[in-house]
Amino acid sequence: MNTDNNNLDINIDNITKELALAFGQLRRVGHVFNPSNGLRQSELNLLVYLTYLCPPGATGIKVSDLSKQMKITSAAVTHVIQPLEKNGYITRTMDPSDRRSILVSATKDGHDFIEAREKELFERFHHLSEHLGADDAQHLIQILNKSIKFLSTYQDSDELKL
Known part of the structure; x- marks a missing residue:
């Protein structure tokens, strides 16, 4: 019986390690967009946020x-x-309602750039969905959402400690 418990512990440890490694690999491929046009990943991330928060024509x-x-x-x-x-x-x-504040908005070039990158991204995920098949793709979505929800509880508790 003791041997079975040890094997179970080893299996859990191996599964835990494999899960951690898999999430580590996601980090390598997890950036929504690969940097391009001389942009760093942080610049690309900000531009994505900005285009989502401020659609064309928004004041910023x-x-x-x-x-x-x-x-x-x-x-x-x-x-x-x-x-x-x-x-x-x-x-x-300058924010017309508060001259001390600066408003930031994406230009037409910024929106066009992100739109083109989104098309590339969605094409990649379309290929992934075809590769996995509809059932596996749906299961992956459910598992990832469940994992993100669980792991975010750690992030939330870490932010409370700060």
Whole structure:
């Protein structure tokens, strides 16, 4: 009986290690977009957030609000905004209702760039869905959502400790 318990512990340890390794590999392929056009991943992430939060024609979003959405500091947002503005992907304007605030919005080039990248991304996931088949793809979605929900409880408790 003791041997069975030891084997069970070993199997759990191996499964735990394999699960951790699999999630580690997801991190390598987990970026929604691969950096391109000379953009760093942080710049690309900010541009994606910005295009989702401010559709074409929107007046923009305050740097402080963008930092809250992205869960990074306003200083980090400002640092990432500078090269995006230089490359013509975003603009900064003064908030007409509060002259102390700066509004950030994606330019047409910024929106077009993200739209093209989204098409590439969805094509990749379409191929993955075909590769897995409908049933396995649906199971993967359910398992990932369940895993994310579970793992986010650790993140939430870690944020409470800060």
